[in-house]
Amino acid sequence: MGFPKDFLWGAATAANQYEGGYVSGGKGLSVQDTVTGGDGIHGIPRMISIKYADGTTGELPLKFGSEIPSGASAYVDENKYYPSHVATDFYHHWKEDIALFGEMGFKSFRLSLNWTRIFPNGDEEQPNEEGLKFYDQIFDECAKYGIEPFVSMNHFDCPLHLATKYDGWANRKVVDFFMKYVETILTRYKGKVKYWMTFNEINFCRGYQMIGITEAESNEQKLNQAIHHILIASAKAVKLTHEIDPENKVGMMLAYLLSYANTCNPDDVLAEIDFSREIKDFYLDIQCRGYYPNYKIKEFERKGIVLEKEEDDDQVLMDGTVDYIAFSYYNSHVISATPVGESAGGNHMMGIKNPYLESSEWSWGIDPKGLRVALNKLWNTYQKPLMIVENGLGAKDTVAEDGAIHDTYRIDFLRKHIVEMEKAICEDGVELIGYQAWSAIDIVSAGTGEMRKRYGFIYVDKDDDGNGTLARIRKDSFYWYKKVIASNGEDLE
Ligand code: BGP
Numbered sequence: 001m002g003f004p005k006d007f008l009w010g011a012a013t014a015a016n017q018y019e020g021g022y023v024s025g026g027k028g029l030s031v032q033d034t035v036t037g038g039d040g041i042h043g044i045p046r047m048i049s050i051k052y053a054d055g056t057t058g059e060l061p062l063k064f065g066s067e068i069p070s071g072a073s074a075y076v077d078e079n080k081y082y083p084s085h086v087a088t089d090f091y092h093h094w095k096e097d098i099a100l101f102g103e104m105g106f107k108s109f110r111l112s113l114n115w116t117r118i119f120p121n122g123d124e125e126q127p128n129e130e131g132l133k134f135y136d137q138i139f140d141e142c143a144k145y146g147i148e149p150f151v152s153m154n155h156f157d158c159p160l161h162l163a164t165k166y167d168g169w170a171n172r173k174v175v176d177f178f179m180k181y182v183e184t185i186l187t188r189y190k191g192k193v194k195y196w197m198t199f200n201e202i203n204f205c206r207g208y209q210m211i212g213i214t215e216a217e218s219n220e221q222k223l224n225q226a227i228h229h230i231l232i233a234s235a236k237a238v239k240l241t242h243e244i245d246p247e248n249k250v251g252m253m254l255a256y257l258l259s260y261a262n263t264c265n266p267d268d269v270l271a272e273i274d275f276s277r278e279i280k281d282f283y284l285d286i287q288c289r290g291y292y293p294n295y296k297i298k299e300f301e302r303k304g305i306v307l308e309k310e311e312d313d314d315q316v317l318m319d320g321t322v323d324y325i326a327f328s329y330y331n332s333h334v335i336s337a338t339p340v341g342e343s344a345g346g347n348h349m350m351g352i353k354n355p356y357l358e359s360s361e362w363s364w365g366i367d368p369k370g371l372r373v374a375l376n377k378l379w380n381t382y383q384k385p386l387m388i389v390e391n392g393l394g395a396k397d398t399v400a401e402d403g404a405i406h407d408t409y410r411i412d413f414l415r416k417h418i419v420e421m422e423k424a425i426c427e428d429g430v431e432l433i434g435y436q437a438w439s440a441i442d443i444v445s446a447g448t449g450e451m452r453k454r455y456g457f458i459y460v461d462k463d464d465d466g467n468g469t470l471a472r473i474r475k476d477s478f479y480w481y482k483k484v485i486a487s488n489g490e491d492l493e
Pocket of ligand 1 (some may be wrong): 014017156200201328390394396438444445446448453
């Protein structure tokens, strides 16, 4: 009983929320670097805010096709605050941070690479050597502590130049640019990185901030074409990952949005099936089985959506099925055929409030048993090894008078999820290879750009406006997780 001997305990991060150094070492701008702070902080909404060479400024949607002047800092408005620019500064704290991860006993650490650190514009012939070297150091440092890196090739990240010149992933050419980047990183980090993931939360790769396309919400034809390009790129990346090193393991990464039908009314049940297909099953089916499922084909027929495909696209999808399923799990959703009840909170907020669950400070329903349900559904349907690469509680932490951070609420959240995870392994026979909490250390919130919404085991001194020393402090959850890992999940107290 208990967790498998080689269970990959660890935690996760994402480059644009953590790394900072947004124009250091030759890095180019990514779309995320043009997203301002805000979202209710001081009553200011978040926006894409950019400055053009002629000095004019623009806000979402960006002028598509605008000429990009040279010199990355020309594109942001110095009067605005952009959380990704410094984030929590992994760029300058990597040694210290990885030492702290080592101290916690991490077996694995998930990070994403900044595409624009390696190809500053996205469409160059040659990569930026300084950017490649940055990640060399990271992987070498992880190796010192016996930490297995899990690398997301893309975490909500699109070079700004690809957005403005090509309309992001709406343009098929971006598949080739991406593949050049993928080949570069796979070749460079061969032997250093074994576990790869293609696109973070591929089911949420939509919209300007994620994939650099305009009109994503209003033009379904265009959005589905862009998603097709992403799926093709992912499948090609999977194949190449195996070709470059047969030892590699490559997974898809999905936001697992568990959903329940609101009642046993068959209309609610059908509504839940529709929701699930749209929001997650489609991505799982195609990446695990290698072809568009019938319900999607029928949906396209109904809506008159016709994808432009290259001749070998079907074969590409078939050849690019994944080795494992990585997923994030935060909360669950209740789906009703008719609009009833109060709506629920969540990053990708959908559905109505579940009266059986407690909620986080950000109104996300807390559902540890739902994790067991999710693990069982995934395993029973696809029989691919599973990896939890995000699970955690966003909460406001305060530094107590004794200088400590007593985040018992976070410990409680994680403990309850780990208990259910163990049941899924030991009682249900689910094949789960590891667990990574979100997040290893405090980082900027993806959804809101806030700092006060913290997830980490390590507190970082920084506020919503970017002030702070960036000093690192171990939270109570740090010591707790260290014990969990040391006991291989036996000691959860
Ligand atoms: C997921 C993203 C992460 C992360 C997490 C928490 O959707 O993959 O990047 O941030 O959600 O969300 P938030 O930061 O908005 O609280």
